[in-house]
Amino acid sequence: MNIAYISVPYWYGQGKRGTDLGPKAVEEAGLFETFERYGESIERFGEAAVLPERAVWEEDTSLKRLEGVLHTTNDLHHLVRDAxxxxxxxxxxxxxxxxxxGTIAGLKQATPRLGVIWFDAHADLNTPDSSPSGNIHGMPLAVAIGEGEERLVSVGGAGAKLLPEQIVYIGLRDVDPGEQQLIEERGIRVYGMNDIRERGMEAIMEEAVRYLEEVADHFYLSFDxxxxxxxxxxxxxTPVADGISLEDAQVxxxxxxxxxxxxxxxxxxxxPLLEEGNGTAIVTNGLIDNLLEYMQSHRLVK
Structure with missing residues (x-):
């Protein structure tokens, strides 16, 4: 393995302060100790640049804190591309x-046909016109397929970075009307909770990865x-009831x-500001540990 760890300590895409503390919380939960178990092939590659709050303003209620999001995602796309x-x-x-x-923009510069497995309760497919909140964390996939604010679409270069058929949702269960319309019009593949219960995560993931092989040269996992x-x-x-189990997430x-x-x-x-203790960061560190273990095992087998 040759892992580049990149932290992104910011909250400007949504309305609740605290996600800027997410990377630090996961580190305090034992992330670097996890890395040490997998040898010297993991490095702290960089941290995305974040504007100070005094430089970020809500100049448009349909695109809250746009300047802060643009600053960080532009910097992040360079880090990802360089890695x-x-x-x-x-x-x-x-x-x-x-x-x-920024992640998608950086990866797109490295591979002509990029796919994504989007593990999330939400579709994140709103535009400024359809968003009920104006929070940009509900828009990244719309931006990726070329919809919405042009300055966001142009991060990492003009135009769409993904085709709708290169997106696979896992666990989707809270979708706004405008998002549902885009999903149906563009034929985006969705595996919701009923699919997971009826078919099992093993069958879902076998099918999802096989599908992405046909439409993308490479794919990445975006895990909310x-x-x-x-x-x-x-x-x-933004918790949503009836979610994915830890065992299915490991699958x-x-x-x-x-x-x-x-x-x-x-x-x-x-x-971490939304709970007592550091439980969510501990779970996240455990999932990263699982991922690295699976990746190491895969490479040893190969």
Missing amino acids: VDQGKFPLLVGGDHSMAI LDGLDPSIVQGIG VLKHCADHARFIAAEFVEVN
Whole structure:
């Protein structure tokens, strides 16, 4: 393994302070000790730049804190691109989910056909016109397919970074009307909680990865902690009942890690201010440990 750890300590894409503390919380939960178990092939590659709060303002209520999001995602896309160009696997910890605008832009510069497994309770497919909140963490996939604010779409270069058919949702269960319309119009693949219950996560992930093989040269995992059931994680800003179990989340990680086309992973929306203790960060560190173990095992087998 050749892992580049990138932290993204910011909250400007959503309305609750605290996700800026997410990377530090995961580190305090034992992240660097986890890294040490996998040898010297993991390095702290960088930290995305974040504007001070005094420089961020809500100049448009349909695009809250736009300047802060643009600043961080532009910087992040360079970090991700440089990591991949150096033959490394970017492993990111955030930070709210709007950071994926930068992650996707950086990965797109390294691979012409990028796919994503989007582990999340939410579709994150709103535009400024459809968003009920104006929070940009609900928009990164709309931005990725070229919809919405042009300055966000242009992070890392003009135009869409993903085709709708290169997106696979896992665990989706809270979708706004405008998002549902886009999902249906664009034919985006969705595995909701009923699918997972009826078919099992093993079958879902086998099918999802096989599908991405047809539409993408490489894929990455974007893992929002609110995809898990709220009984497992309390330090999240937008919990949705009836979520994914920890065991099923580990199945997702294993199927990603087992594939040679898997090139990056991000873990987002850890908010230690929303819980007593550091439980969500501890869960996140455990999931990263699982992922690294699966990746190491895959490479040893190969």
